[in-house]
Amino acid sequence: MFNQTQNTNQKKMNGPNGTNKGLKGPVFYCEDLSVQFDEIAALKSVQLTVERGEIIFVTGASGAGKTTLLKVLSGLTEPTSGRIIRPNQDNGKKSLFISNVFQDLRLMGKYTCEENLMFAYDSSLYANKAEFIQDMNELSRILGVKDRLKLKVSDANGGLKQKVAIIRSLLTRPDVLIADEPTSSLDIDNTRRLFDVLNLYNVKRGLTVIWATHNKELIKSFTGRIIHLDNGRLVYSGNACFI
Numbered sequence: 001m002f003n004q005t006q007n008t009n010q011k012k013m014n015g016p017n018g019t020n021k022g023l024k025g026p027v028f029y030c031e032d033l034s035v036q037f038d039e040i041a042a043l044k045s046v047q048l049t050v051e052r053g054e055i056i057f058v059t060g061a062s063g064a065g066k067t068t069l070l071k072v073l074s075g076l077t078e079p080t081s082g083r084i085i086r087p088n089q090d091n092g093k094k095s096l097f098i099s100n101v102f103q104d105l106r107l108m109g110k111y112t113c114e115e116n117l118m119f120a121y122d123s124s125l126y127a128n129k130a131e132f133i134q135d136m137n138e139l140s141r142i143l144g145v146k147d148r149l150k151l152k153v154s155d156a157n158g159g160l161k162q163k164v165a166i167i168r169s170l171l172t173r174p175d176v177l178i179a180d181e182p183t184s185s186l187d188i189d190n191t192r193r194l195f196d197v198l199n200l201y202n203v204k205r206g207l208t209v210i211w212a213t214h215n216k217e218l219i220k221s222f223t224g225r226i227i228h229l230d231n232g233r234l235v236y237s238g239n240a241c242f243i
Ligand SMILES: Nc1ncnc2c1ncn2[C@@H]1O[C@H](COP(=O)(O)OP(=O)(O)O)[C@@H](O)[C@H]1O
Pocket: 037, 040, 041, 042, 060, 061, 062, 063, 064, 065, 066, 067, 068, 069
């Protein structure tokens, strides 16, 4: 499932169908990144470079700093010291589009799942609605939710909501997807299906994925890059099989 090498990704990403507009260099550099909440050091001197087209799992126990790292990468939390550089976004360059899925999901309960997905059209980079709907249908079919899209979000179960949130995020055509444990209500088969979709978008569109999880079963079948946090420190960056 995750046997895509970074070099292959790089080639695909720079192809004519990629969404990354020929951008060069890494997506993020973190230099000595620290985040302090009163007495709690949530992140301690994290060094990290994320290359475009990578799929990265951020792992670690509860309280290790995963959410804080994802929020700093997304620009939602400012580091207390150190710095984060987004070479394709800082200094007024808005060419890198980052989409987030955090644990609150931000779906609108009084609308149907499909309506929630359609709201993504306005903020997306799709040239026309037909193409958007085609992708919406394809994603819904692969994830097995097509026949449940007419349900109101308030009547949907946790797994359906998590899938809708990911589909909506992908429908905005981001360059980078940052997701914080959005598979807590999904079983292992559904979680794998979701990762197949991300892998597809990674190959097809050069999507960079940064995904926090504590799902060890999932990590076992992942041959890409794992970043492991322990008590705010980045203690491992490398292949899953050595963790
Ligand atoms: N807004 C906040 N205010 C105070 N402490 C926080 C805040 N956010 C996170 N923390 C603390 O920072 C540490 C790391 O939290 P977090 O990044 O949420 O870890 P994880 O996502 O790995 O569970 C924890 O000790 C947590 O209690």
